[in-house]
Amino acid sequence: MARPRAPACAAGRVWYRARDGAEAPATVEAVDVTHPPPSFCVRLDGAGAPRETEAPRLRAMAAGEDPRATAEAGGPPPVAAHAVAVLL
Numbered sequence: 001m002a003r004p005r006a007p008a009c010a011a012g013r014v015w016y017r018a019r020d021g022a023e024a025p026a027t028v029e030a031v032d033v034t035h036p037p038p039s040f041c042v043r044l045d046g047a048g049a050p051r052e053t054e055a056p057r058l059r060a061m062a063a064g065e066d067p068r069a070t071a072e073a074g075g076p077p078p079v080a081a082h083a084v085a086v087l088l
Helices: 067-072 079-087
Strands: 012-017 023-032 039-044 051-054 058-060
Touching: 012 039, 023 058
Parallel strands: none
Antiparallel strands: 012 023, 012 058, 023 039, 039 051
């Protein structure tokens, strides 16, 4: 029997989709592919404890989409924070 393979979002930075549909930046720390479907251990930015989730709640970050990289480069704030400032 073939072993399940981890989806493309199995490494690095991802967007985690919460139950309310909001997305938060996170880092994949581990992937368990010993049984289907694979489960992911992710740590949300600013969160203390990691959480377990499945692939449908994760979306790989595109190049230039990582809020940490933008902040470290001294660029503008993440789009969500910028949009809130405009609405106020």
